[in-house]
Amino acid sequence: MTVLRAELRKLAAQTRVRVLLLVCLLGPSLFAVVLGLQSGLPKDTLFGRHVHDSGYALPLVILGFAGMWGFPLLTSLVAGDIFSSEDGHRTWAAVLTRSRTRGQVFTGKVLAACVVATGLLAVTAITSVLAGLALAGHSPLTGLSGDALPPVRAVLLVLASFATVLPPLLGFTGLACLLSVVSRNSVVGVGGPVLLGLVMQLLSLLGALGSASNALLTTPFAAWHGLVREQPFYGPLWQGALVSLGWAVVCLAVARRVLLTRDVT
Secondary structure (H helix, E strand, O other): HHHHHHHHHHHHHHHHHHHHHHHHHHHHHHHHHHHHHOOOOOOOOOHHHHOOOOOHHHHHHHHHHHHHHHHHHHHHHHHHOOHHHHHHHHHHHHHHHHOOHHHHHHHHHHHHHHHHHHHHHHHHHHHHHEEEEEHHHHOOEEOOOOOOOOOHHHHHHHHHHHHHHHHHHHHHHHHHHHHHHHOOOOHHHHHHHHHHHHHHHHHHHHHHOOEEEEEEEHHHHHHHHHHOOOOOOOOHHHHHHHHHHHHHHHHHHHHHHHHHOOOOO
C-alpha cells in the first residue's frame, strides 16, 4: 500500500495522465457537439444511426471506437513507462534501498497502473452517458435485435457494456508492464502494446486466424455486443474474461520474474 500510494501520486503528477483525464472528461462532449452539428450519421458503426434518437446510443458508439483503438493506447500511456522510467532516470538503486522488497515494488506499481486505467475507464463511461443524454435525451434505445430498450434498462446495459472492457484493458496493462520491464525503454513500453493491438485488430478484421482470433487480446473488447439484444448471450463475455486473465497472468508473471532477478546496480 505504501508503494501504491507513492506510485499514484507520481502518476497523478504526470502531464500525460492529466491530459488523458481531460480527454476522458471532454472527449465525449466534443464528439456529441460534432454529431449535433452534422446532418449525416456514423451509420457504418453499431448504433451510429440512432445517436439522434436516443441518448444511450452515443456511449455505445464511443465504446466501439475506444475498444478498437482508444483503450489500448490509454493503458499503454499509463503503464508503459511505470517501470522503464526508473531505468531512464537511474533511480532503481534508490527505490530498492528503502524498506520495500522488489516484489512489493512490482505489485504496487502494477496496482497503481490498474487503478488509474480503471478510473479513466469509469470517467469515460460516465461522461459518455451524460453527453449522449445531452445530445438526444432519454428516449428508449433500439437494441441490436430491433427491440426498444426502456431508459432504465438502456443505461444499465450501457454501463455494463463499459464494464466488460475492463478485463482486456487490464490485460493490456499487464502487457505494457511486461514490455516496460523487459525493454527498460519507455518508447517500447508505450508504443509496443499499441502496435501489437493494431496487429491483432488487423488479423481479426482480415480473418487470418479463424477461430484462433478468440485468443487475441483485442477480441474481448467487442464482447459487449451480446448484451444489447432481446435475448442476451454471455459466452463471449466469459471467454473474453478468461483470455484477458490469461494474458495478464502470463505477462505479469514474466515481468515479475525478470524484475526480481535483474541486476540494477
